[in-house]
Amino acid sequence: MAAQYITDVHDVASSIPRGRVTTYGSIASFLTLGSARMVGWAMNKCLPGEEVPAHRVLNRKGELSGRNAFSTPTLMQERLEAEGVSVTDNKVDNFAELFWNPTELLE
Numbered sequence: 001m002a003a004q005y006i007t008d009v010h011d012v013a014s015s016i017p018r019g020r021v022t023t024y025g026s027i028a029s030f031l032t033l034g035s036a037r038m039v040g041w042a043m044n045k046c047l048p049g050e051e052v053p054a055h056r057v058l059n060r061k062g063e064l065s066g067r068n069a070f071s072t073p074t075l076m077q078e079r080l081e082a083e084g085v086s087v088t089d090n091k092v093d094n095f096a097e098l099f100w101n102p103t104e105l106l107e
Helices: 002-014 024-030 036-043 075-082 102-106
Strands: none
Touching: 002 024, 002 036, 024 036, 024 102
């Protein structure tokens, strides 16, 4: 069961379009997991070589709260900026405009 939940989280994260972001809570709601922390735990299980864009998953305020899980604390920001996402003080600028809702997968 746990492996399926991690796979489901990674599948949703892999669907986030380049240059867009979502939140741990949005993924949790979409998958009916009940907790944004569960999504954070699953994102922390991304293995090297997996192409899960964990850098596109933020906290509800648009902050790069998962940045310390990356190999360097600036890598999350660097990856976002490489996609054209502006970040100031560890927070995505224009967060509301760049927000991607996982329910778009159902459309």
